[in-house]
Amino acid sequence: xxxxxxxxxxxxxxxAALVARDGDIIELDxxxxxxxxxxxxxxxxxxRGVGGRPRxxxxxxxxxxxxxxxxxxxxxxxxxxxxxxxRVRARNGAGIRQExxxxxxxxxxxxDNENGVLLGGGPDSETVIEDSEFASNGAGDGFSHNIYIVxxxxxxxxGSFVHHARIGHNVKSRARENVVAYxxxxxxxxxxxxxxxxxPNGGLAYLSGNLIQKGPRAAHRRLVAFGxxxxxxxxxxxxxxxxxxxxxxxxxxxxVTVWSRSVPVxxxxxxxxxxxxxxxxxxxxxxxxxxSRHPGFVDAASHDYRLRPDSLAVDAGTDPGRVNGVDLTARxxxxxxxxxxxxxxxxxxxxxAYEYRGTSAP
Numbered sequence: 001x002x003x004x005x006x007x008x009x010x011x012x013x014x015x016a017a018l019v020a021r022d023g024d025i026i027e028l029d030x031x032x033x034x035x036x037x038x039x040x041x042x043x044x045x046x047x048r049g050v051g052g053r054p055r056x057x058x059x060x061x062x063x064x065x066x067x068x069x070x071x072x073x074x075x076x077x078x079x080x081x082x083x084x085x086x087r088v089r090a091r092n093g094a095g096i097r098q099e100x101x102x103x104x105x106x107x108x109x110x111x112d113n114e115n116g117v118l119l120g121g122g123p124d125s126e127t128v129i130e131d132s133e134f135a136s137n138g139a140g141d142g143f144s145h146n147i148y149i150v151x152x153x154x155x156x157x158x159g160s161f162v163h164h165a166r167i168g169h170n171v172k173s174r175a176r177e178n179v180v181a182y183x184x185x186x187x188x189x190x191x192x193x194x195x196x197x198x199x200p201n202g203g204l205a206y207l208s209g210n211l212i213q214k215g216p217r218a219a220h221r222r223l224v225a226f227g228x229x230x231x232x233x234x235x236x237x238x239x240x241x242x243x244x245x246x247x248x249x250x251x252x253x254x255x256v257t258v259w260s261r262s263v264p265v266x267x268x269x270x271x272x273x274x275x276x277x278x279x280x281x282x283x284x285x286x287x288x289x290x291x292s293r294h295p296g297f298v299d300a301a302s303h304d305y306r307l308r309p310d311s312l313a314v315d316a317g318t319d320p321g322r323v324n325g326v327d328l329t330a331r332x333x334x335x336x337x338x339x340x341x342x343x344x345x346x347x348x349x350x351x352x353a354y355e356y357r358g359t360s361a362p
């Protein structure tokens with residue numbers, strides 16, 4: 001084990017990166033590491049904050065002129081670390097840039113970078129982000145995002161709070177398969193993101209149990225976009241179950257847009273709240289969705305999208321079933337500020353991302 005922090009033999013993460021060997025555990029003391037950037041080359045690393053969340057503030061430094069951390073090794077895990085301030089000459093500086101296959105990020109925070117993360121790893125790689133926060137990332141040019149996934153086999157985003165991307169998308173993924181579940185992906189009142197979720201090359205996408213909201217100041221009207229840059233994957237399909245989608249953009253907003261009429265689309269148990277078009281560009285199979293300007297939220301003005309007892313969504317859902325061997329059932333719910341709790345149905349499943357719990361609701 002390598003321990004990093006003030007007063008230790010290794011005082012900076014970059015020093016640990018130089019000596020780390022395959023399989024090492026690196027523990028970072030919870031303090032501020034300013035103007036320190038690193039390239040991690042070893043495989044099977046676990047890099048974790050201890051005693052709180054260590055804060056990596058770029059302050060003008062970037063590894064390889066790319067990111068605060070460039071991760072070249074395979075099968076690495078990063079847990080409980082905060083990244084901020086990444087800026088580079090190409091205007092795509094990231095908190096983490098992944099270049100080795102198979103990376104997992106848990107309970108981390110990325111804010112005020114040009115890209116929160118820029119993650120790849122190759123066509124056989126799986127990238128997983130769990131219970132993390134991405135806030136106010138983006139260079140303001142529309143080409144940098146809160147989360148940007150490129151060239152991976154599978155991308156999984158769970159229990160995360162992704163919000164206020166600066167002009168770019170809150171989530172953009174070119175993965176062949178995407179699992180996006182139990183997240184809060186929002187602009188709220190003042191966010192300026194483009195798409196909430198952008199899947200520009202298609203692929204397989206399973207969206208379950210998410211709250212997805214488009215704000216009135218957003219840079220674009222679409223919430224979920226599929227195939228905007230051309231369908232390039234051999235197998236494609238878009239499946240949404242038990243999501244709550246809120247359009248505060250206005251009458252011209254579009255909840256789901258698909259750039260191919262041949263792509264299978266399934267919408268089941270979703271709330272589409274507000275004005276606008278539910279689905280554009282594909283026919284799709286629709287079942288047990290609630291489309292309403294006033295679906296019965298606790299306090300939509302304060303962005304509390306849990307259900308009131310009189311909501312038409314209560315006990316109005318159905319078993320969403322399976323597709324391609326994937327169970328579309330929402331098993332968890334997002335809870336503030338990040339994370340998940342098990343979703344428990346009291347009777348028939350409710351429509352949307354939340355079950356009505358009465359006074360016991362979190």
